[in-house]
Amino acid sequence: MYCPIVFQWATVRLERGAKENNHPLYKPYSNAIIAKDNKDLDSASEFEMSDIFYFARRGVESIMDDEVTKRFSAEELESWNLLTRSNYNFQYISLRLTVLWGLGLLIRYGLLLPLRVTLAFTGVGLLVFLTSLIGLLPNGRIKNLLSEKVHLMCYRICVRALTAIITYHDSENKPKNGGICVANHTSPIDVIILASDGCYAMVGQIHGGLMGVIQRSMVKACPHVWFERSEVKDRHLVAKRLSDHVDDKTKLPILIFPEGTCINNTSVMMFKKGSFEIGTTVYPVAIKYDPRFGDAFWNSSKFGMVNYLLRMMSSWAIVCSVWYLPPMSREEGEDAVHFANRVKAAIARQGGLVDLLWDGGLKRDKVKDTFKEEQQKLYSKMLVGTQEDRSRS
Amino acid sequence: WLLFPNCFLALVTLPFVSEVRRLDKRFKKLDLDDSGELSVKEFMSLPELQQNPLVQRVIDIFDKDGNGEVDFSEFIEGVLQFSVKGTKEQRLHFAFRIYDLDNDGFISNGELFLTLKTMVGKNLEDVQLQQLVDKTILSADTDRDGRVSFQEFCKVSQTNGVL
Numbered sequence: 001m002y003c004p005i006v007f008q009w010a011t012v013r014l015e016r017g018a019k020e021n022n023h024p025l026y027k028p029y030s031n032a033i034i035a036k037d038n039k040d041l042d043s044a045s046e047f048e049m050s051d052i053f054y055f056a057r058r059g060v061e062s063i064m065d066d067e068v069t070k071r072f073s074a075e076e077l078e079s080w081n082l083l084t085r086s087n088y089n090f091q092y093i094s095l096r097l098t099v100l101w102g103l104g105l106l107i108r109y110g111l112l113l114p115l116r117v118t119l120a121f122t123g124v125g126l127l128v129f130l131t132s133l134i135g136l137l138p139n140g141r142i143k144n145l146l147s148e149k150v151h152l153m154c155y156r157i158c159v160r161a162l163t164a165i166i167t168y169h170d171s172e173n174k175p176k177n178g179g180i181c182v183a184n185h186t187s188p189i190d191v192i193i194l195a196s197d198g199c200y201a202m203v204g205q206i207h208g209g210l211m212g213v214i215q216r217s218m219v220k221a222c223p224h225v226w227f228e229r230s231e232v233k234d235r236h237l238v239a240k241r242l243s244d245h246v247d248d249k250t251k252l253p254i255l256i257f258p259e260g261t262c263i264n265n266t267s268v269m270m271f272k273k274g275s276f277e278i279g280t281t282v283y284p285v286a287i288k289y290d291p292r293f294g295d296a297f298w299n300s301s302k303f304g305m306v307n308y309l310l311r312m313m314s315s316w317a318i319v320c321s322v323w324y325l326p327p328m329s330r331e332e333g334e335d336a337v338h339f340a341n342r343v344k345a346a347i348a349r350q351g352g353l354v355d356l357l358w359d360g361g362l363k364r365d366k367v368k369d370t371f372k373e374e375q376q377k378l379y380s381k382m383l384v385g386t387q388e389d390r391s392r393s
Numbered sequence: 394w395l396l397f398p399n400c401f402l403a404l405v406t407l408p409f410v411s412e413v414r415r416l417d418k419r420f421k422k423l424d425l426d427d428s429g430e431l432s433v434k435e436f437m438s439l440p441e442l443q444q445n446p447l448v449q450r451v452i453d454i455f456d457k458d459g460n461g462e463v464d465f466s467e468f469i470e471g472v473l474q475f476s477v478k479g480t481k482e483q484r485l486h487f488a489f490r491i492y493d494l495d496n497d498g499f500i501s502n503g504e505l506f507l508t509l510k511t512m513v514g515k516n517l518e519d520v521q522l523q524q525l526v527d528k529t530i531l532s533a534d535t536d537r538d539g540r541v542s543f544q545e546f547c548k549v550s551q552t553n554g555v556l
Binding site for chain 1: 422448549
């Protein structure tokens with residue numbers, strides 16, 4: 001899968017070879033049997049000295065501009081949106097613009113920010129308080145109903161707190177109980193955006209501090225799937241708990257972000273296959289933010305959570321579109337990775353994002369050596385492929 | 394970047410200005426420790442390069458003064474060879490340099506072998522690889538001196554219409 005370079009090179013070589021020899025592109029095996037003996041130098045390879053150039057050029061292209069690292073920093077805008085934080089290339093242009101910017105600053109920090117912060121505190125406070133209250137009720141229909149109402153209300157307050165203007169499309173495809181909802185991940189706000197339109201069971205690691213308090217009170221009102229830090233490593237345990245949850249049809253659909261990390265909303269990166277191994281319906285959701293009003297991407301290596309939220313609340317607004325895509329299920333004989341890629345392609349297509357095979361984990365980790373070894377193996381196969389075929393037949 | 398005299402020359406030629414600016418941005422982004430030079434480690438922070446077996450050779454060629462790191466003028470020169478403004482001659486020369494490990498103007502049997510080895514890793518037996526190398530040199534070496542000169546290399550590459 002991770003071999004775009006070699007495939008490109010191989011395609012051109014095949015085409016070139018076919019043109020030179022006027023042969024059909026794929027030689028039938030009967031030719032191979034008739035051909036000369038094994039270990040014949042003439043038929044040893046199709047290596048040419050200029051092959052190396054493809055790899056060199058791809059290398060330099062990556063040096064100049066690679067597809068991966070630019071996903072881990074904020075998207076660059078075509079024109080300035082009067083926020084200093086989006087100011088990468090632009091310099092002082094005119095007095096008028098500076099005045100406008102100054103005005104914008106005043107409005108954003110003087111008016112909008114305090115309002116939003118108040119709302120945020122209200123929203124979160126209510127969530128914690130009310131869910132704890134509901135937790136005291138006995139399990140049953142009333143509890144579920146109330147929990148639903150409370151969750152929705154509090155999330156909607158939080159949405160106002162961020163001034164998020166959300167357009168939901170295709171709501172008829174909204175996730176149902178017993179299913180898994182997957183979406184592309186740009187920031188923690190994704191959760192608020194989705195949860196203000198429907199009720200989900202959240203999945204995640206238990207944190208300390210304020211997050212932990214919120215998590216613990218939420219789970220009193222309706223079942224979420226929180227893991228201890230130590231449990232997260234145990235993939236079987238995680239898979240089992242998720243399976244158990246979806247098997248219970250009274251429980252809410254699970255919300256998962258298979259990328260595993262925040263990406264800057266210009267692309268969709270590799271989906272971790274874990275959620276796709278559980279045999280249930282998957283409801284894909286595509287979330288696309290409009291970067292002109294505020295950049296929603298959380299660069300966790302640059303900003304902490306509080307810093308990030310403050311930046312969100314002092315932008316103009318968060319404008320985004322949410323598309324609920326039709327549900328998908330794993331087909332007969334399809335493996336989890338293939339299924340994951342299928343879902344990812346659908347989400348990328350709908351959201352107008354670039355579909356990448358690269359792993360979001362590369363934000364922090366290195367590419368495994370196996371990928372380089374893969375490249376080497378593929379190239380070798382190209383070189384001696386025909387020879388092996390002959391020796392086999 | 395106005396302080397580098399080499400770059401100044403490049404800047405004077407107007408069409409290059411936007412490219413140089415872009416390169417400057419990119420250089421600064423890659424230069425993680427702000428040392429003014431790019432080390433192999435900084436190049437290797439790019440995932441797409443990590444899977445490219447040839448990357449060390451490319452960096453070596455960029456590094457004209459051989460100090461193990463690529464400074465900005467080396468960076469510009471190196472990258473611009475691959476740009477649309479680069480000539481076919483430059484590209485051929487670059488490809489030749491990848492093989493010519495000791496930079497003596499000739500690709501010897503041993504050098505071709507070593508370069509191919511990095512391309513194929515452990516997937517081919519040395520014997521097989523050596524056969525390949527022998528065959529390639531045989532077909533390219535028209536003056537029969539046992540190694541491939543730049544002219545011979547160009548002839549072999551041109552006929553394939555690759556570069």
